[in-house]
Amino acid sequence: MTQKELKEKAGELGIKPKIWMKKGDIIRAIQTAEGNFPCFGTAKDYCDQLGCCFRDDCLSK
Numbered sequence: 001m002t003q004k005e006l007k008e009k010a011g012e013l014g015i016k017p018k019i020w021m022k023k024g025d026i027i028r029a030i031q032t033a034e035g036n037f038p039c040f041g042t043a044k045d046y047c048d049q050l051g052c053c054f055r056d057d058c059l060s061k
Helices: 003-012 023-033 055-059
Strands: none
Touching: 003 023
16 A cells, blocks of 8 residues: 555545555554554454454565
């Protein structure tokens, strides 16, 4: 997902990303707003957050 797409998704959830926020910070804010753990980029080969829209991207890192 591009920065622009992330910011649009964040806006849809009422999140206003700050200029200093990196991609991971925005994703973690979105995860929280969607009711998931804010854990993007921390998984080690396994993730039990099956409903997270960033799951595949996170596990491929």
